[in-house]
Amino acid sequence: xxxxxxxxxxxxxxxxxxxxxxxxxxxxxxxxxxxxxxxxxxxxxxxxxxxxxxxxxxxxxxxxxxxxxxxxxxxxxxxxxxxxxxxxxxxxxxxxxxxxxxxxxxxxxxxxxxxxxxxxxxxxxxxxxxxxxxxxxxxxxxxxxxxxxxxxxxxxxxxxxxxxxxxxxxxxxxxxxxxxxxxxxxxxxxxxxxxxxxxxxxxxxxxxxxxxxxxxxxxxxxxxxxxxxxxxxxxxxxxxxxxxxxxxxxxxxxxxxxxxxxxxxxxxxxxxxxxxxxxxxxxxxxxxxxxxxxxxxxxxxxxxxxxxxxxxxxxxxxxxxxxxxxxxxxxxxxxxxxxxxxxxxxxxxxxxxxxxxxxxxxxxxxxxxxxxxxxxxxxxxxxxxxxxxxxxxxxxxxxxxxxxxxxxxxxxxxxxxxxxxxxxxxxxxxxxxxxxxxxxxxxxxxxxxxxxxxxxxxxxxxxxxxxxxxxxxxxxxxxxxxxxxxxxxxxxxxxxxxxxxxxxxxxxxxxxxxxxxxxxxxxxxxxxxxxxxxxxxxxxxxxxxxxxxxxxxxxxxxxxxxxxxxxxxxxxxxxxxxxxxxxxxxxxxxxxxxxxxxxxxxxxxxxxxxxxxxxxxxxxxxxxxxxxxxxxxxxxxxxxxxxxxxxxxxxxxxxxxxxxxxxxxxxxxxxxxxxx
Numbered sequence: 001x002x003x004x005x006x007x008x009x010x011x012x013x014x015x016x017x018x019x020x021x022x023x024x025x026x027x028x029x030x031x032x033x034x035x036x037x038x039x040x041x042x043x044x045x046x047x048x049x050x051x052x053x054x055x056x057x058x059x060x061x062x063x064x065x066x067x068x069x070x071x072x073x074x075x076x077x078x079x080x081x082x083x084x085x086x087x088x089x090x091x092x093x094x095x096x097x098x099x100x101x102x103x104x105x106x107x108x109x110x111x112x113x114x115x116x117x118x119x120x121x122x123x124x125x126x127x128x129x130x131x132x133x134x135x136x137x138x139x140x141x142x143x144x145x146x147x148x149x150x151x152x153x154x155x156x157x158x159x160x161x162x163x164x165x166x167x168x169x170x171x172x173x174x175x176x177x178x179x180x181x182x183x184x185x186x187x188x189x190x191x192x193x194x195x196x197x198x199x200x201x202x203x204x205x206x207x208x209x210x211x212x213x214x215x216x217x218x219x220x221x222x223x224x225x226x227x228x229x230x231x232x233x234x235x236x237x238x239x240x241x242x243x244x245x246x247x248x249x250x251x252x253x254x255x256x257x258x259x260x261x262x263x264x265x266x267x268x269x270x271x272x273x274x275x276x277x278x279x280x281x282x283x284x285x286x287x288x289x290x291x292x293x294x295x296x297x298x299x300x301x302x303x304x305x306x307x308x309x310x311x312x313x314x315x316x317x318x319x320x321x322x323x324x325x326x327x328x329x330x331x332x333x334x335x336x337x338x339x340x341x342x343x344x345x346x347x348x349x350x351x352x353x354x355x356x357x358x359x360x361x362x363x364x365x366x367x368x369x370x371x372x373x374x375x376x377x378x379x380x381x382x383x384x385x386x387x388x389x390x391x392x393x394x395x396x397x398x399x400x401x402x403x404x405x406x407x408x409x410x411x412x413x414x415x416x417x418x419x420x421x422x423x424x425x426x427x428x429x430x431x432x433x434x435x436x437x438x439x440x441x442x443x444x445x446x447x448x449x450x451x452x453x454x455x456x457x458x459x460x461x462x463x464x465x466x467x468x469x470x471x472x473x474x475x476x477x478x479x480x481x482x483x484x485x486x487x488x489x490x491x492x493x494x495x496x497x498x499x500x501x502x503x504x505x506x507x508x509x510x511x512x513x514x515x516x517x518x519x520x521x522x523x524x525x526x527x528x529x530x531x532x533x534x535x536x537x538x539x540x541x542x543x544x545x546x547x548x549x550x551x552x553x554x555x556x557x558x559x560x561x562x563x564x565x566x567x568x569x570x571x572x573x574x575x576x577x578x579x580x581x582x583x584x585x586x587x588x589x590x591x592x593x594x595x596x597x598x599x600x601x602x603x604x605x606x607x608x609x610x611x612x613x614x615x616x617x618x619x620x621x622x623x624x625x626x627x628x629x630x631x632x633x634x635x636x637x638x639x640x641x642x643x644x645x646x647x648x649x650x651x652x653x654x655x656x657x658x659x660x661x662x663x664x665x666x667x668x669x670x671x672x673x674x675x676x
Contacts, residue, residue, distance in 0.1 A: 008181035009036040016174060018166070026162040038174050039182070039201050040220075041167075042646055043154035046213055047120060050150055056094035058129055063122045067139065067149075068092035070115045075108045090117060098130040111138065118149065137165050147172045154205050171205055185223050186667060194219040218656065221648040225438075225660030226667075228648075232441040233664050240285045243420035248396045249282025250309035254341050254360075258308055261340060262301070269450035270298050276446050277306050280422065281313075281397070287422035290440050293448030294618035295428045295583025296455060300330070302448065303399050304337055306424055307378050311343055311360055315396020315421075316376045320385050320414055322402050324349045324529045325536060325552060330401070331380045338378065348381035348390055351529035386413040394418075400425040428583065429576045430622040434650045437657045456563070458586035460594045460613045462570075471566055471595050472514055478564050479518050479545045483590065485564035487511065487548050488581055490572040492524045502568045504548050511548060518545040525552045554580045560588030570596035571605040575625035578612050604628060627651055 012034060014024045032038050053064045073088035086107045090097040099119060101107045111117065121134030139149060147153075147169055156167050182198035195203060195215065203216035259266070266274070273291060280287035293299045307317040319334075321327040331347040331354075338345050347354045360376055376394060384390060395418025400411055415423055425443065436445055463471060475485045491503035504524055512520045521544040523535050532552075538544045540559055547553075547562075554577060565585045570578060578596070585592040596609050611624045648656070 008178055009034065009039070011035045011178075013038060016170065018170060018173075023162070023166070026159050029159040030157065030162075035174055035178050038171055039178065040646055041156060041171065043156050043205065043213075045155050046152050046207065046210060047155055048152050048210065049118070049148075050152070052149075054094040055090070055092050055097045055129060058097065058123045058126075060123050060126050063120070065118065065120045066090075066092070066097065067116065067118045068097065070111055070113050070117060071096070073108065073111055073113060075105055077105070088117075090119060095129065098128050099134050099136070100130065100132050102132070104133075111136075116140075120155075135164075137163075140165075152207050152210060175202060175205060186226060186663075188670060189226075189663060189667065191219070191222070194222065197223060217647050220646070221653055222656050222660055222663075224645055224648045225653070225657050226664050228438060229441065229657075229660045229664035230667065232438075233661075233668055236288070236442050237668065239288070239420070243286050245281070245283050245285045245287065246313075246315060246396050246420070246422065247282060248310040248313045248315055248422055249278050250312035252312070254308045254312050254343065255305055258304065258337065258341060261337065264452070266301065267298065267448075267450045267452055269293075269448045270302050273302055273446045273448055274305055276444075277302070277424065278309060280444070281306070281309050286420045287424065288443050289424055289446060290431070290436075290443040291424060291426045291446045291448065292430050293426070293428060294430065294451070295580060296451060296587055297428075297448040298452055299401075299426045299428065299448060300333065303401070303424065303426060304334065307334075307397060307399065308338075308341075308343070310397040310422070311376055311378065313396065314376060315394050316392050317378045317397045317399065318385055318392060318395060318414060318417065319378065319380045319399040319401065320406070321380065321382060322406065323552065324351065324382055325532055325557060326401065327380055327382050328352075328529075328533055328536070329558060334378060334380060344375070344377035346377055346379045348379055348384050349529065350382060350384050383410070385417075386410055390417070392417060395421045397422045397424065402427060402429075428618070429580060430619040432619075432623050432626045432650075434654045434657055435626070437654075437661060438650065441661070454589055456586055456589050456591045458582065458592045458594060458616060460582065460596065460616075462596045462598065462609045462613050464599060465597060468597065471597065474593070474595075475546065475564055475566070476515065476518075478593075479515070482542075482561070483564065484539065484542060484544070484559065484562040485546050485566065486553065486562060486581075486584060487546060487566045488553070488568065489548065489550060490569045492526055492550055501572060504550055507568075508548055511546065515546050519543060520546045520548060523547055523549040523552060525550060551577060551581065553584055557584050558587055559584070561590075563588070563590045563592040564595070565593070566595045566597060568597050570609060571598040575608050575612060575621050575628065578609075579618055579621045582612070 013019050013027050013032060016035070019027065027033070030041070032041055047065055049065060053066050055066050055068060058064055058066060068090040069092070070088045071091045073086075075084060075086045077084045083103055084105045085100055085102050086105060087098055087100045088111055090099060097119065116139040118137040118139055119131065119134045121131040124130045124132055135155065137148065148165060154168060154171075155164065158164060158167065179198050179202060182201055185197060194200070197219065200216040200219035203212040204220065207213050207216070277287070277289065280289055291299055291302060303319065307319070310317050319330060321330055327347065327349050331345065335345045343360055379385065379392060381390070398415050398418070398421050400406060400414070400423070411423070411425065415421060431440060478485060489502050489504040489507065491501055493503045493505040504522060508520070508522055521535050521538065523532060527535070535544065535547070536557070539547050539562075542561060551573070563585055565582060567573065567578065567581060573581070582594045585594060596612065598605065598609060608628055611621060615621055
C-alpha cells in the first residue's frame with residue numbers, strides 16, 4: 001500500500017507490485033523513482049500492432065511489425081572470437097524471417113526455440129528475408145497479453161536488463177491504479193479544446209488512435225509552458241512590487257552634444273529603441289529590456305545614449321562584455337566618445353584596471369552649503385565586474401553585451417551590486433521568438449531592425465579546400481588594394497586538433513610565407529591580454545594585413561578596413577557563430593567577402609553552410625540554427641535558465657507558448673484579485 005503521509009503520485013516505485021531491488025535500480029537509471037515519474041515516462045514511439053504483416057508480406061527497405069515462432073537459433077564467432085553474429089529464424093504460416101545481431105553475443109540469452117516473438121525493423125533483404133538488429137518482444141500468455149498486441153502499443157526508452165514488456169505492463173497497472181489521483185494543475189483554468197491532464201496521460205501511453213498521442217502531448221506541453229510562464233511572470237511582478245524605478249531618463253545635456261560629436265545621424269530604428277529605453281528608465285519600475293540587433297546594426301551607440309541618460313541623472317553605469325578584447329574595444333570607443341563630455345570611463349578586467357578622476361558636472365551649479373554630489377562614472381569590464389572586489393556607488397544602469405555568452409545567474413550577480421538598477425541586455429545573436437518568450441521571458445524586447453547607411457555589401461561563398469590557392473590569391477589582391485583579411489581556425493594548436501581540423505598556430509609559419517611581404521599575426525585566447533591588445537592595435541593601424549585567429553574575434557571586433565574573412569573548417573562552427581564571425585567584415589564602405597572553406601560531407605553540414613551563403617538576415621539564420629542544433633546547443637554551454645521540458649518543444653510549439661503566456665497572466669490576475 002502507498003505510504004500514508006505521501007500524496008498518491010509521490011508513491012515510490014518500490015511499493016508497486018513486481019518492483020524488487022533489481023527492477024528499482026533499473027528504473028532509477030531511467031530517472032523513474034515515483035509513480036509520477038512513471039506516468040510521465042514518455043514513449044519513444046508507438047507501434048500499431050492491430051495490423052501485423054505476415055512474414056511473406058514484408059517488403060525490402062520498409063519497416064514493419066510481424067510475429068512468429070522461433071524455429072532455430074545460434075551464435076557464430078569468427079576473427080579469432082573477436083566478432084560474432086547471433087541469429088534466430090522466425091516462422092509463421094507464410095514464411096521465414098532471419099533476425100541477426102552483430103557483435104552482441106549476449107542476445108542468445110534472451111530467446112529460446114519455441115518462443116513466440118514480436119519483431120519490428122527494416123527489412124534488409126528478401127533472399128532470405130532478413131532484419132538486422134530488430135526490436136523484439138517475447139509474447140507470453142496470460143491476462144496482460146492484450147496490453148502488448150492487437151493494439152497501438154507504446155515503445156519506451158529502456159536501460160540494460162529492463163524488458164520492454166515489463167515496463168509497458170508496469171505502466172498499464174500503475175495507470176489503472178493511480179489515474180484518478182491525477183488532478184488539474186490549475187483548477188481555475190478551462191481548456192475545452194484539450195483533454196484533462198489525467199486523460200492526456202492515458203492517451204500518451206495507450207491511445208485509441210495514433211493522432212491521440214499528439215493531442216496528449218499538446219496538453220502536457222501546455223501544462224509545462226504554463227508553469228514556466230507563471231515562474232517568469234511571478235518573478236517580474238515580484239520585482240515590480242518590491243522596487244521603484246530609479247529616475248534615470250536624463251535631461252539631454254550630455255546626449256545632445258554626444259550625438260553631434262558622432263558625425264552621423266541615428267537610424268530610425270535606433271531612435272525608436274532609444275525612445276523605448278528612455279520611457280523605461282523614467283518609469284515606475286526598474287527597466288528589464290533586451291535589445292536585439294544584427295551584427296553592425298548600431299547597438300553600441302544605443303547603449304552609449306542609454307548610459308548617458310543614467311549619468312545625466314546622477315547615477316553610475318556598469319557595462320559587462322564577455323571577452324577582454326571586446327571590453328578593451330568598448331573602453332577605447334567610450335573613452336573617445338565621452339572624453340569631450342567630461343564623463344569618467346574606467347576599465348575593469350582580470351588583467352587591467354584604470355582610474356578616471358574626472359567628474360561629471362551636476363545639473364545645476366552646487367550651492368556652497370549643499371553637499372557635493374557623489375562621483376558617477378561608466379565602468380566597462382569583463383566577469384571581473386561580478387567579483388567581490390568591484391563595487392560602485394549609485395549604480396543606476398547595468399548593460400550586458402552579448403547576453404548569450406553569460407548565464408542568468410551572472411547577470412543577476414552584477415545587478416545586485418546596486419539597489420534595483422535598470423538592466424539593458426544586448427545581443428547580436430538574434431533570439432528566436434520561442435526563446436524570447438521563455439529564456440528571456442522576463443525581459444521586454446526591442447529590435448534594431450535597420451542597418452546604418454554607407455555599409456558595403458557582404459558576399460558569402462562556400463569553397464572546398466582544393467580551391468584554397470585561389471582564395472589566397474584573392475586575399476593578396478585585396479591587400480594590394482589596401483584592404484586587410486581575417487583567416488579563422490577552429491583550434492589553437494595541433495594538440496587540440498582532430499584529424500583534418502586545422503589549428504591556427506600550426507598554419508602560422510606556412511601562411512607567413514604565403515602572404516610575404518605582407519605582415520601576418522596570430523590572435524587566440526591563450527595569449528595574454530597585453531599581447532592581444534598589441535596585435536589588435538597593430539591590425540587596426542593596418543600594420544598587420546592578415547590576422548590568423550580563432551573564434552576569439554567572434555564578438556565586437558570592429559576594423560572597417562578588413563574586408564575579407566576566410567573561415568577554415570567552417571562546418572565545425574554553428575550557424576549563429578559563423579554569422580557572428582562574418583559580422584567582423586562589412587563594417588566599412590567597401591564590399592566585403594566571406595569564404596567558408598569546408599569539406600562538408602553530411603547533408604546537414606552542406607545545408608547549414610548554404611543557409612549562410614544565401615542569407616545575411618540574422619533572425620532567419622538564428623531560426624535555422626535552432627532547428628538544426630536544438631535550443632540547448634543554440635544557447636551554448638554558459639547559458640543557464642534553460643527550461644527542462646519533457647513534452648514541450650521550443651522548435652515547434654510557439655503557439656502553445658504564446659497561449660501559455662496569456663493563460664499564466666490571467667491566472668496571476670485572478671490570484672491577485674482573490675488577495676484583494
